[in-house]
Amino acid sequence: FGTIEKTKEAQEFIKKLPGKRFLFLLSEKNKKAIEKIKNLANVEVKLFSSANAWDIITGRTLILDRDIFK
Known part of the structure; x- marks a missing residue:
């Protein structure tokens, strides 16, 4: 998520994912991406x-930032 520079890039990423509703959980390291998403x-x-x-069980597709596991 650190590579997302524009909202349009985030939208293109989401179009490739299955599902209609999404929850992105980001690390502190990539919190700048919140503004784009x-x-x-x-x-x-x-x-x-x-x-x-x-937040996690409400039926959205869950997208996790890999940096949360570090």
Whole structure:
């Protein structure tokens, strides 16, 4: 997610994914991407550290930033 520079790039990425609603959980390292993703339709974006169980089970396609596992 650190390579996403524009909202249009984020939208093109989402078009390639299965599903209609998405939840992006990002690491602190890539929190700048929130600004590029948050305004897209049917997309919610949060820092992984602030997500809770309800966020995860609400039926959206979950997209995880690989840096949250480091």
